[in-house]
Amino acid sequence: MTLDATARAPWAVSVSSSASLARAHLVIEGECVLKAGTDDEVTLKTGDLAYLPRGDAHLIGSSLDAEATALSLLVKTPIPGELVPIRLGRDGPATRWIAISASCERHLADPLIAALPTVMKVGLNNAQALYWLTDALGLTLSASAAPPVGATAERARLAELVVIEAISRYVYGLPAGGKGWLAGLNDRYVGRALALVHGRPSEPWTVDRLAGACRSPPSPSLPRRGRSNRSRTKRDTNRRAHSRSPSSVSSASRPRSGERSGDEQV
Numbered sequence: 282m283t284l285d286a287t288a289r290a291p292w293a294v295s296v297s298s299s300a301s302l303a304r305a306h307l308v309i310e311g312e313c314v315l316k317a318g319t320d321d322e323v324t325l326k327t328g329d330l331a332y333l334p335r336g337d338a339h340l341i342g343s344s345l346d347a348e349a350t351a352l353s354l355l356v357k358t359p360i361p362g363e364l365v366p367i368r369l370g371r372d373g374p375a376t377r378w379i380a381i382s383a384s385c386e387r388h389l390a391d392p393l394i395a396a397l398p399t400v401m402k403v404g405l406n407n408a409q410a411l412y413w414l415t416d417a418l419g420l421t422l423s424a425s426a427a428p429p430v431g432a433t434a435e436r437a438r439l440a441e442l443v444v445i446e447a448i449s450r451y452v453y454g455l456p457a458g459g460k461g462w463l464a465g466l467n468d469r470y471v472g473r474a475l476a477l478v479h480g481r482p483s484e485p486w487t488v489d490r491l492a493g494a495c496r497s498p499p500s501p502s503l504p505r506r507g508r509s510n511r512s513r514t515k516r517d518t519n520r521r522a523h524s525r526s527p528s529s530v531s532s533a534s535r536p537r538s539g540e541r542s543g544d545e546q547v
Contacts (some may be wrong), residue, residue, distance in 0.1 A: 283356055284380035285366050288313075289452050290373025293342030293349040294507075303383045303394075304333040307339055307405070309415060311376030315341045317400050325378075328406035328445045334397045343373065352380065379414075381440050394425055396462040403447040410442040469496045 296304060306315060307330045315331050316322045317339035325331055325341075333339060333495070340349060350369060357365045387394070405411045414434075452463050465471040474491045484490075 282379060282436050283382045284352065286355065286380070287366065287375055287377045288343065289368075289370035289375050291347035292370030293340055293345060293347040294352050294369075295349040296339050296341070296352045296353065297433070298338040299336035300383075301384055301387075302336045303385070303505050304336055304339070305381040305383065305447075306331045307379045307381065307411075307414075309377040309379060311374065311378075313341055313343055313376045313378060314345060315339060315400065316345055320399050323400050323402050326407075327404070328404055328411065330403050330405050330443065331397060332397075332401040332403070332444060332447055333399065334394045334401065335399065338397055339350035339400070341378075343370070343376065359369075379440075381444065383441070383444055392462050396450075397448075401447070401451050403450050405443065405447060408443070408446050408450075410439060410446045414439040414443055 286294075306325065308325045308327055312324065312326045314322045314324050317333060317337045322345065323331055327360075331341075342349065355367050355369065357367070385394075409527055452466055455463055455467060457467070458464075463474075465475055473495045477494055478486055478489060
């Protein structure tokens with residue numbers, strides 16, 4: 282987390298471009314606008330997050346016509362365990378927002394980053410990670426209270442969770458039938474193949490091996506949401522089968538001699 286700011290209109294903050302850092306702005310309370318390059322303005326309200334995956338230069342503020350202050354001039358030297366709140370602007374309506382900077386291994390993340398828009402806006406209302414982060418900021422912490430041990434690391438991890446949640450919501454909210462990396466992540470088989478390749482990059486994957494792995498049940502190292510449901514369904518089916526009395530099983534339903542039952546077939 283780079284900044285925890287409360288700004289009163291009119292205000293604006295300019296953020297320079299960065300080739301190594303992605304930028305994100307999370308509105309905790311109030312409303313503001315953001316503009317990057319030639320893209321249209323994006324309005325951010327309470328619970329909205331704007332993510333700039335390629336770190337493009339941009340403006341954020343109550344009005345983009347207001348005199349802008351550079352983000353680098355607002356960032357203060359952190360006090361151990363605390364994120365010093367910043368106040369700017371004048372006497373208009375207040376907006377509280379958090380600036381987040383994130384880095385990653387670009388050689389691994391470039392395909393995903395390239396597939397995302399310049400500004401990705403996502404609503405995070407009702408997201409558990411958002412509640413955790415606002416609690417960690419100590420919104421009700423008194424000025425005399427000492428920050429808890431590990432508070433800085435906790436905020437950093439929670440900020441990561443917020444960004445991950447935002448990307449996840451954006452990807453799964455895309456319409457069906459698209460193309461490219463994001464559409465692949467949403468596809469049942471292609472998404473699993475991508476997870477296998479990136480999860481086990483040292484294996485000599487071939488198209489045939491990936492096809493076989495994607496058709497087989499998920500392994501413990503690659504969990505799937507439906508796995509527990511399928512296991513539960515199989516247990517229920519077996520329980521019902523054992524509860525039936527022998528007399529209720531017709532000769533037509535019994536397997537013939539030398540023939541395995543359907544449950545035993547591979």
